[in-house]
Amino acid sequence: xxxxxxxxxxxxxxxxxxxxELSVRLMDGRTITVPLAWYPRLLQATEAxxxxxxxxxxxxxxxxxxxxxxxxxxxxxxxxxxxxxxxMTMPGxxxxxxxxxxxxxxxxxxxxxxxxxxxxxxxxxxIETQIEEAxxxxx
Numbered sequence: 536x537x538x539x540x541x542x543x544x545x546x547x548x549x550x551x552x553x554x555x556e557l558s559v560r561l562m563d564g565r566t567i568t569v570p571l572a573w574y575p576r577l578l579q580a581t582e583a584x585x586x587x588x589x590x591x592x593x594x595x596x597x598x599x600x601x602x603x604x605x606x607x608x609x610x611x612x613x614x615x616x617x618x619x620x621x622x623m624t625m626p627g628x629x630x631x632x633x634x635x636x637x638x639x640x641x642x643x644x645x646x647x648x649x650x651x652x653x654x655x656x657x658x659x660x661x662i663e664t665q666i667e668e669a670x671x672x673x674x
Contacts, residue, residue, distance in 0.1 A: 545562075545612065546594030547594055548560045555571050557571055562594070567611045576604040
């Protein structure tokens with residue numbers, strides 16, 4: 536006896552909010568519900584800003600133009616909250632002051648907070664070397 540496996544369709548069909556949750560209905564009928572606390576821009580947005588969304592990325596993404604927020608169904612299905620804000624990721628490309636830039640441990644913490652794959656994370660020695668080379672080039 537065979538088992539009929541329906542094809543998953545992870546494209547966005549619709550979204551809706553409660554006071555503290557975002558729910559995304561997928562084309563295959565599933566609904567993903569996540570806490571708004573995972574996405575600070577959405578949490579702090581007005582109702583009008585939250586309701587101004589567009590499907591993007593071939594149906595696999597959601598974009599809120601008023602707050603410049605983008606989510607993907609892949610990330611939602613993985614249960615991936617937004618990366619934590621860090622001085623190294625300030626809006627507008629502003630670089631932190633030289634006293635805030637710094638050590639290899641701080642950079643490693645930044646990389647870990649932003650969930651880069653282990654293979655993409657350089658060693659502390661590599662980071663220290665790169666920081667020293669950058670400092671020398673600024674002089």
